[in-house]
Amino acid sequence: MFEFEMSEYRDRLEAVRRQMALEGLDGLIAYSNAKIQANVRYLTSYYTRFAGAQHTASGYYTAGACAVLILPHGDPVLRTDLPWDVVRAKGMSVYDDTDYTDALGADLGAIAARAGVTKLGIDSWSVFPARDYLDLKALLPKADIVGSQALAQVRRVKSANELTLLENAERIADIAVQAGMDAVRVGGTEYEAALVAEMKLRELGDMETGGGSIISAGPNSSTGSSLPERNRLIQSGEWVLFDVLPRYGGYCGDIARMRLAGDEKDLEPRLRHLHAATVLMNREVIKLIKPGVTPSELNQRAVDVAIQEGVLDYKIPLVGHGVGLDIHDLPDYYWDETPLKVGEVFTVEPCLLIDGVAGTRIEDVVVVTETGARVLSNTERGLTPS
Numbered sequence: 001m002f003e004f005e006m007s008e009y010r011d012r013l014e015a016v017r018r019q020m021a022l023e024g025l026d027g028l029i030a031y032s033n034a035k036i037q038a039n040v041r042y043l044t045s046y047y048t049r050f051a052g053a054q055h056t057a058s059g060y061y062t063a064g065a066c067a068v069l070i071l072p073h074g075d076p077v078l079r080t081d082l083p084w085d086v087v088r089a090k091g092m093s094v095y096d097d098t099d100y101t102d103a104l105g106a107d108l109g110a111i112a113a114r115a116g117v118t119k120l121g122i123d124s125w126s127v128f129p130a131r132d133y134l135d136l137k138a139l140l141p142k143a144d145i146v147g148s149q150a151l152a153q154v155r156r157v158k159s160a161n162e163l164t165l166l167e168n169a170e171r172i173a174d175i176a177v178q179a180g181m182d183a184v185r186v187g188g189t190e191y192e193a194a195l196v197a198e199m200k201l202r203e204l205g206d207m208e209t210g211g212g213s214i215i216s217a218g219p220n221s222s223t224g225s226s227l228p229e230r231n232r233l234i235q236s237g238e239w240v241l242f243d244v245l246p247r248y249g250g251y252c253g254d255i256a257r258m259r260l261a262g263d264e265k266d267l268e269p270r271l272r273h274l275h276a277a278t279v280l281m282n283r284e285v286i287k288l289i290k291p292g293v294t295p296s297e298l299n300q301r302a303v304d305v306a307i308q309e310g311v312l313d314y315k316i317p318l319v320g321h322g323v324g325l326d327i328h329d330l331p332d333y334y335w336d337e338t339p340l341k342v343g344e345v346f347t348v349e350p351c352l353l354i355d356g357v358a359g360t361r362i363e364d365v366v367v368v369t370e371t372g373a374r375v376l377s378n379t380e381r382g383l384t385p386s
Contacts, residue, residue: 004045004161006094008159008161009043009044009045009094011159012042012043012154013043013070013076015154016028016030016043016070016150016151016154017070017072019150019151019153019154020070020072020121020148020150023121023148023150024119025119025120025121025146025148025150026071026072026115026116026117026118026119026120027069027070027071027112027115027117027119027120027121027143028069028070028120028121028122028123028148028150028151029067029068029069029070029108029112029120029121029122029123029128029136030043030067030068030070030123030124030151031065031066031067031104031122031123031124031127031128032047032048032065032066032067032124033048033051033064033065033066033127034047034048034049034050034051034064034065035051036124036127036326037250037325037326038152038155038324038325038326038329039068039123039124039151039152039155040066040067040068040078041250041325042151042155042324042325043068043070043076043151044068044076044078044092044093044094044095044098045092045093045094046066046078046080046088046089046092046093046098047066047250048064048065048066048080048082048085049085049208050064050082050085051063051064051065052064054081054082054083054102056102058102061081061102061131062129063081063082063102064081064082065080065081065104065129066078066079066080066081066082066089066104067079067104067108067132069108069111069112071112071115071117075095075096075097076095076097077095077097077108077111078093078095078097078098078099079098079099079100079101079104079107079108080098080099080100080101081100081101081102081103081104082100083100083102085100086098086099086100103131103132103135104129104132105129105131105132105133105134105135105136105139106132106135106139108136109135109136109138109139109140110139112136112139112140112143113139113140117140117143118142118143118144119143119144119146120136120140120143120144120145120146121146121147121148121150122145122146122147122148123148123149123150123151123152124152125146125147125148126147133145149330152329152330153330155324155325155329155330156322156329156330156331156341156344157341157342157343157344158324158343158344158345158367159343162251162324163343163345163367165248165249165250165251166248166251166252166253166323166324166345166365166367166376167376168205168248168249168251169205169210169246169247169248169249169251169252169253170253170254170255170365170376170377171253171376172200172201172204172205172246172248172253173201173244173245173246173253173254173255173365173377174255174377174378174379175200175204176197176198176200176201176204176244176246177197177242177244177255177256177257177379178379179196179197179199179200180193180194180196180197180200180215180240180242180244180259181193181240181242181257181259182196183196183197184234184240184259184260184261185234185261186234186235186236186261186262187233187234188233188234188261189228189229189230189231189232189233189234190215190216190217190220190228190229190230190232190234190240191228191229191230191231193215193228193234193240193242194213194215194228194242197213197215197242197244198213198244201213201244201245201246204246204248205246205247205248205253206246206247206248206249206250208247209245209246209247210245210246210247210252210253210254210327211245211252211327212227212245213228213242213243213244213245214226214227214241214242214243214256214361215227215228215240215241215242215243215244216228216229216240216241217232217234217235217238217239217240217241217261218234218235218238218239218358219356219357219358220232221239221240221241221358221359221360222353222354222355222356222357222358222359223353223359224241224316224351224353224359224361234261235261235262236261236262236263236266237260237261237262237263237266237267237268238260238261238262238358239258239259239260239261239267239271239275239358239383240258240259240261241256241258241359241360241361242255242256242257242258242259243255243256243361243363244256245327250325251323251324251325252323252324252325252326252327253323253365253376254323254327254347254349254363254365255363255364255365255377255379256349256361256362256363257362257363257379257380257381258275258360258361258362258383259383259384260383260384264383264384267383271357271358272383273309273311274311274314274352274354274358274360275360275383276309277305277306277309277310277311277352278350278351278352278360278361278362279362279381280305280309281302281305281306281309281319281350281362282348282349282350282362282363282364282381284301284302284305285298285301285302285305285319285320285348285350286348286364286366286373286375287372288301289340289348289366289368289372289373290340290368290371290372290373291339291340291341291342291368291370292339292340293339293340294336294337294338294339294340295320295331295332295333295334295336295337295338295340295346296333296334296335296336296337298319298320298333298348299317299319299333299334302315302319302350303315306350306352311352314352314353314354315350315351315352316351316352316353317334318332318333318334318349318351319333319348319349319350320332320333320346320347320348320349321333321346321347322344322345322346323345323346323347323365324345331344331346340368341368342368342369342370343367343368344367344368345365345366345367345368345376346365346366347363347364347365347366348363348364348366349361349362349363349364350362362381363377364376364377365377
């Protein structure tokens with residue numbers, strides 16, 4: 001669908017090496033698995049699609065991961081732990097040294113030891129397998145092995161080519177969420193409306209989406225993360241919450257909107273206010289976005305609006321997250337104090353939940369520009385068609 005030039009992969013590699021130097025690293029392992037794909041995919045184009053039990057002569061291990069070793073010089077080394085995926089890995093990877101291993105830590109650790117690595121960073125440290133960490137410690141007994149975000153930090157700012165893919169992904173999100181909302185009807189099911197949206201995601205984008213869509217009506221929407229039910233009938237005065245996640249060329253889109261079923265007079269006044277407050281939080285946070293502002297400041301602005309509107313007790317902490325090759329990426333809003341830079345892409349998605357009653361979410365994808373924010377999402381935010 002879209003292929004980056006080799007020069008862009010080289011630029012990414014050199015940017016990572018500059019970040020490694022800032023962190024005092026002479027080696028970096030970038031780790032990915034079937035759910036968290038971005039690190040390895042960003043550097044090599046390869047990613048794993050499946051995870052589960054894999055048997056070898058020495059017994060079972062949990063497979064479904066890949067990792068790249070980056071040294072100060074030379075091409076990166078890519079390994080996948082899926083033996084039946086190695087042909088695909090070699091075909092996709094932009095680097096020649098690509099192969100299979102049933103022990104990522106032992107394989108890459110041996111290479112790092114031969115290179116004399118003294119300080120090795122691991123990006124995706126919090127999900128790096130203990131078995132592989134112990135193998136690294138055994139092979140590099142005198143080296144410091146530390147958690148790192150060298151690659152994740154580089155990925156925060158998107159290139160022009162990445163922005164093109166993200167724009168296309170969000171265009172698909174707009175089309176899919178609109179199709180789903182148009183399918184909402186009293187007496188229909190959550191599943192029927194969800195299926196319409198899901199079909200559009202795959203018709204226009206990648207077959208594998210950015211994640212499982214969140215689509216639910218009435219009380220089911222009060223979790224903020226429910227799957228659509230096959231048999232629950234949508235009632236008049238309920239809204240259906242749609243949060244759909246396409247991919248295009250590997251890059252994720254994300255949008256959330258709500259559509260009322262039936263007559264507006266059947267909607268409770270407090271729920272009408274809940275929706276209006278969510279829309280206001282979304283707009284006010286977007287107004288604040290510009291280079292130098294921190295994600296935590298954006299979160300605080302949402303808190304301030306929630307207090308103003310009397311809905312703070314219903315607000316969930318998350319107001320947004322980075323979007324790229326992973327659906328949830330840096331930056332995250334909770335307490336991130338890193339100033340925003342031009343070219344960062346993330347969501348603005350305030351969410352209010354009344355347990356057992358209803359939940360709201362209005363979500364847009366935005367790009368940080370020199371002067372503020374450019375909103376990639378275009379679907380209207382109202383509960384009914386304008």
